Amino acid sequence: MINSLKDLIENKTLRNLNSNIYRILEKSLSGNEINIEESEALFSTKDDDFDALLNVANHLRNEVNGNIVTYVINRNINFTNVCHMGCRFCNFAKKIDDSDAEWLSIDQIVGRAREAWDRGATEVCIQGGLHPKLPGKFYRDIILNIKKELPSIHIHAFSPFEIWYGAAKNKINYFEYLTDLKECGLGSMPGTAAEILDIKVRNILTKNKLSSDEWIKIIKTAHKVGLKTTSTIMYGHVDKIQNWSNHLFKIREIQKETNGFTEFIPLSFVYKNSPLFHNKNLNVKAGPTDIEILKMHAVSRVFFHKYIDNIQVSWTKLGPKKVQLLLDCGVNDLGGTLMNESISRSAGSQFGQELTAYEMAKIIRSKNKIPAQRDTLYMTKEIFDNHDPKFYEPLVKRSSFEPLKFLN
Numbered sequence: 001m002i003n004s005l006k007d008l009i010e011n012k013t014l015r016n017l018n019s020n021i022y023r024i025l026e027k028s029l030s031g032n033e034i035n036i037e038e039s040e041a042l043f044s045t046k047d048d049d050f051d052a053l054l055n056v057a058n059h060l061r062n063e064v065n066g067n068i069v070t071y072v073i074n075r076n077i078n079f080t081n082v083c084h085m086g087c088r089f090c091n092f093a094k095k096i097d098d099s100d101a102e103w104l105s106i107d108q109i110v111g112r113a114r115e116a117w118d119r120g121a122t123e124v125c126i127q128g129g130l131h132p133k134l135p136g137k138f139y140r141d142i143i144l145n146i147k148k149e150l151p152s153i154h155i156h157a158f159s160p161f162e163i164w165y166g167a168a169k170n171k172i173n174y175f176e177y178l179t180d181l182k183e184c185g186l187g188s189m190p191g192t193a194a195e196i197l198d199i200k201v202r203n204i205l206t207k208n209k210l211s212s213d214e215w216i217k218i219i220k221t222a223h224k225v226g227l228k229t230t231s232t233i234m235y236g237h238v239d240k241i242q243n244w245s246n247h248l249f250k251i252r253e254i255q256k257e258t259n260g261f262t263e264f265i266p267l268s269f270v271y272k273n274s275p276l277f278h279n280k281n282l283n284v285k286a287g288p289t290d291i292e293i294l295k296m297h298a299v300s301r302v303f304f305h306k307y308i309d310n311i312q313v314s315w316t317k318l319g320p321k322k323v324q325l326l327l328d329c330g331v332n333d334l335g336g337t338l339m340n341e342s343i344s345r346s347a348g349s350q351f352g353q354e355l356t357a358y359e360m361a362k363i364i365r366s367k368n369k370i371p372a373q374r375d376t377l378y379m380t381k382e383i384f385d386n387h388d389p390k391f392y393e394p395l396v397k398r399s400s401f402e403p404l405k406f407l408n
Contacts, residue, residue, distance in 0.1 A: 003029055008059055009052055016048040025056045028302045033252075039245040042299045050295070057298035057330030064309050065332040068383065069364040070374040073357055074123035074156070074336035075116035075395075079104040079142070083129025085161070087206045091273040096132065103131060106145050113146045116339055117153055119392055120357070123376045125336060126157035127190060136169035140184055147185035154187040154376045160218040161193040161210050174221040182225055188376055189222050191230040191261065197250045198243045204282065205237070216254065223260025228377060231261045231308070235296060236269040236288030237276060244296070248303050255307045262378055263310035263333060266296045268317040293322065294329050301330030310378060315355055320363055320403045327367040333374075334360050339395045353396060357389035359403045 002008050005017075005026055014022075024038045034042070045053050080103040081094045094101040104112075113124045126142060135141075139162065143155055158166070158181070167177040178186075195205050197212040222229050231251045235244060255261050271277040271286045288296065301311050312333040313326045323334065339354050355363075361371035361384055372383045382389075 002059060005029065005052065005056070008055055013048045013052065017052055018045075018049050021045060021049040021052065025052055025302075028056060028060070028305060031306065033306070034303060036245045036249050039248060039299055039303050040241050042302065043241045043244060043295055045295070050291070053298050053302070054294065054329050057301040058328050060301050060305050061311070061330045061332050064305075067369050068372045069327060069332055069334065069367075069369045070310075070372045070378070070380070071334040071357065071360045071364075072123055072336045072374055072376060073119075073121045074125050074376075075112065075119075075121050075339040076336070077104070077109055077112050077124055077126045077340070078128055079109050079126065080128040080131045080134075082131040084132045085130050085206070085209055087209075091275060094129075106141055109142055110145050110149050112340075113150055113153060115395070117150050119339070119395065120390065121153070121337075121339070122381070123154040123156050123187075123336065125190065125338075126155065127159055127162065127192070130161065130165045134165075134169070136166070139166050140181060143181060143184040143186050155185055156188045156190060156376050157186060159190055159193040160215050160222075163189070163218050163222070164210055164214060174218055175225065178222055178225045178227060182227055186227065188262070189227055189229040191219060191232050191265075192267075194232050194247075195234045196239050196243050197247045198239075201239050201243055205276065212250075216250065219254060219260070220258055223254075223258035228260055228262050230263050230265055230312075231255075232265045232267050233296070234267040234269060236292065237271070237284055238282060244299075248300065252304060252307055255304075261308050262376075263312045264300050264304055264308050265312040265314060265335070266293075266300060267314050268293060270317055290322070293318065294325065297326050297331050298329045316353075320355075320359075323363055324367055327364070327369060334364070354394045355403055356392050356394060358391045361389050362404055 005014060005022060020041055024034055024041060028034055042053055082096050082101050082103060116124055139158055146153065146155060163174060163178065167174050170177060193210055194215055195202060197215065199208060199212060202208045202212060219229055233247050251264065269287045277284045277286065297311060297313065310333050311331050312335050313323050313331045315323050315334060337355055337357055357373065364371040370383060370385050373381045373389065375381055
């Protein structure tokens with residue numbers, strides 16, 4: 001049993017460790033939570049200290065999740081790209097009269113859910129822009145109609161921003177609104193729209209249209225009515241290490257109170273087509289560096305140890321090669337197959353819009369780990385220890401993206 005750095009790291013490396021980093025990592029290995037200042041120290045590690053952080057994150061992953069890496073078969077349904085919120089980082093949103101504006105009908109949404117179900121999906125993930133003409137009952141009608149057609153599918157839908165919008169449209173409070181959506185068949189919610197839970201950063205990113213306090217209030221209300229949610233951070237733009245640590249702390253405090261988060265997902269800022277990046281009046285980073293990406297996933301594993309068991313990597317942001325690396329840095333989940341992905345692609349991501357279950361299994365096995373299909377709430381459906389998932393051709397024909405050619 002490993003409960004000390006001496007059991008985990010070579011003596012030569014141990015001798016080179018900063019004494020404060022040594023103390024923090026020992027503290028984590030002994031099962032004690034680290035504080036904000038200690039997480040800032042971990043985000044600042046270099047050389048042997050950095051390597052020790054990755055080793056500890058990998059060990060904690062193995063302690064909690066074993067050698068299994070999971071994924072869910074799902075489909076993203078972004079029902080409209082029309083949005084009037086004007087978030088500065090977003091290239092997904094269109095104006096209502098743009099030639100490429102899109103708004104799917106209820107029948108089209110249900111049809112896409114049926115197509116996903118027939119391809120083995122257990123979940124549909126539904127989000128959209130805040131369309132100015134969206135009827136107050138539209139979110140409700142989406143759920144009711146999907147459940148009528150596919151009563152067993154899990155509906156993972158509507159970010160806190162959409163809940164804020166829907167509740168305002170219906171002139172009711174969050175508790176009433178979320179209770180109604182749950183009774184209609186909503187199964188869980190994405191914890192997106194968090195970006196960075198810091199007013200100064202949010203003022204730059206979103207003009208603070210959904211404040212940190214409101215995001216937290218909606219998430220806590222969702223947990224109160226019995227809806228599990230994911231948790232996220234979107235980093236690598238105008239943020240700093242202190243913002244990251246404060247954000248992680250706020251997420252952990254919510255989890256201590258509600259135990260409603262299923263996973264934590266670091267989302268790298270995709271800068272290429274982002275209006276924020278091209279704003280010459282702002283000093284915006286071109287996304288996180290490779291080292292920052294490794295640190296974010298590793299520190300998240302250490303910081304959330306004993307509170308959030310699942311650290312997910314966003315393959316749409318990072319691609320298969322970086323996913324491989326992160327499987328040894330605290331990550332135990334690859335998220336969803338998606339079938340259609342449009343938000344990251346619109347921001348300039350080059351990594352396609354679907355990873356099939358078969359491809360995910362190959363990526364996981366390339367790091368000597370065992371693939372397993374899960375459901376949305378992390379119940380295991382099938383472990384592929386000595387066989388492969390069913391092979392499907394991608395739903396949308398690919399032009400050039402071939403995930404497996406990126407593998408080591």
